[in-house]
């Protein structure tokens with residue numbers, strides 16, 4: 001029962017309280033999206049079924065990280081902390097699906113290399129591909145991409161540019177970047193036996209819609225989208241830098257028995273995330 005000496009709120013007072021609540025909610029949401037979610041990493045676990053998997057590979061853990069964007073925007077201490085904690089996940093293999101850095105010319109190459117050097121990345125079998133930002137501003141600076149490639153390879157990371165390799169019977173192919181116009185799937189698969197288990201690293205998931213996949217029936221691991229960085233109820237993610245909007249994040253079953261996984265990335269191009277936490281993905285290899 002309301003106290004008899006309390007006056008009911010006027011319409012103006014009600015509107016004032018609603019406005020104050022709205023402002024508080026908006027400021028709280030902005031603070032969360034700016035200060036908390038960009039560094040609130042989610043570790044996602046899922047199985048990776050692969051046909052003809054050698055028995056020795058069953059149960060092995062492959063950890064995917066993506067889109068570090070080392071540079072002036074992403075807090076480097078945050079990135080180093082995430083990389084340091086990767087060993088807690090007991091990975092057997094590590095893959096990095098592009099956008100190691102953000103830069104205008106070549107100014108963040110050394111910081112990107114130092115960030116990787118001071119992490120478990122150099123002590124694990126690590127495989128990587130380049131993303132559009134690794135080609136510097138406008139995504140077409142081949143000299144920057146080549147210098148980054150050389151220095152990352154010097155760390156012991158197997159950085160694949162339209163080529164493949166084999167570890168413990170697992171084939172790992174790596175496409176060069178789509179927006180940099182360097183993708184060549186035929187070259188990427190030139191030495192791949194499609195009857196054996198294969199993982200293809202490709203920064204931009206739109207690559208899955210190219211016509212050149214032949215009889216590839218393995219997994220494509222991508223990044224690039226950051227999941228949209230901000231995702232809202234009803235409208236979803238307003239900004240998605242891909243043609244096929246089905247490839248925003250997570251797992252997608254594709255034709256030909258292929259599977260695509262789009263990691264939401266660790267970094268950001270602007271420090272804001274909402275409803276799309278940064279991600280480390282842990283895949284457990286399983287026979288089909």
Ligand SMILES: [Fe+2]
Nearest residue numbers: 067099224225
């Ligand atoms: Fe990115």
